[in-house]
Amino acid sequence: MRTSSEVIGLKENSNGKTGVVYVRSTATNQHGEVALDWCRWVMVHKRDHAAPAPETVVPELASVVAAGDLLIPDGLDFTSYDFAAAGEPHRFGDYEVGEKIDHVDGVTLTDPEHMLATRLWQNTAKVHFNTEVRPDGTRLIYGGHIISMARALSFNGLANAQLVVAINAGAHTAPALAGDTVYAWSEVLDKADDVAPGVGALRLRLVATKGRDESMTLRGADGKYAPGVLLDLDYWALVPQ
Known part of the structure; x- marks a missing residue:
């Protein structure tokens, strides 16, 4: 590559x-x-x-990859998808545009965990490793680690969203530090069916928050991101029909 x-x-x-x-x-x-x-x-x-x-x-x-422009892997066929093995029964028709999904679980971040993952991702920025670089003496959590945690958390409710085929946009909206507990929720923004045999596509907004946000609020009345929002990620994923 x-x-x-x-x-x-x-x-x-x-x-x-x-x-x-x-x-x-x-x-x-x-x-x-x-x-x-x-x-x-x-x-x-x-x-x-x-x-x-x-x-x-x-x-x-473009603000979003059009559904018709999604590149679907050759031969992809979900007609024999094993829902029992996946652990959740939800399929394409179970989701509605505008629906919000609370992924419930949380992950508390630690310094050893995020530093190791950041090295594996070949990010060597000093702010993620050296406490002397930042005035507050803390190591900043790499944004890619937040994406990874949020994506993992999203499988509680979106276990069958198997393949990410496009990322439309994203923003790291606030810093995260060791000791913060990350939660996540998703919103269904759009749907496209019949993209391959037994396959549908969901356009999803994945939001990571510092602390649990049961109201699932992205922005305040002033249009700015609500307090505690760490990540706002817009992507397309393939799910079985």
Whole structure:
């Protein structure tokens, strides 16, 4: 597998110290065939705060992968899906657009756990390992670890959402630290049926929270993320009909 990236946009923040870099990345397999491509944007520090800002270029990106554009693995067939082995009976027709699913369980984060996982994901950012880097003397939990925990928690209620086929958008909305307990809930945003034999697609919003949020509230009246929200992830997953 090989990956290359192209900078497709730049925008300096109002503080003049940081900016947003938009990148399109493409991963190819050993045959040179595209296995995955995606766009993302990250905030980075500006090396010289006094340097003039580069020309602002904000690329036009689709807000969601259209259901008709989902790439379904060749030969995928859920007509003989084993619901007993999966541990849950829920199938495509059991979910309704607008439905919210409380995944109930929680996971308390520890420093050894997240540091080990972050190393395995080849993230070497010092803020995840070195207590002297941050003024408060804590190690910041890597956002990928929060995604992993939330996805694992979501199987309580979405055990049959077997394959993630597209990620539409996502935001890490607040920091997490060791000692925080992560919970999760999901919302069904859209549905597409007959994408393959016995297969349907659910567009899901996965929300991770610090502490249990029984109200399952994403945003407050001011439009900002509600207190305690750590992750807002929008993706498509395949489920049996």
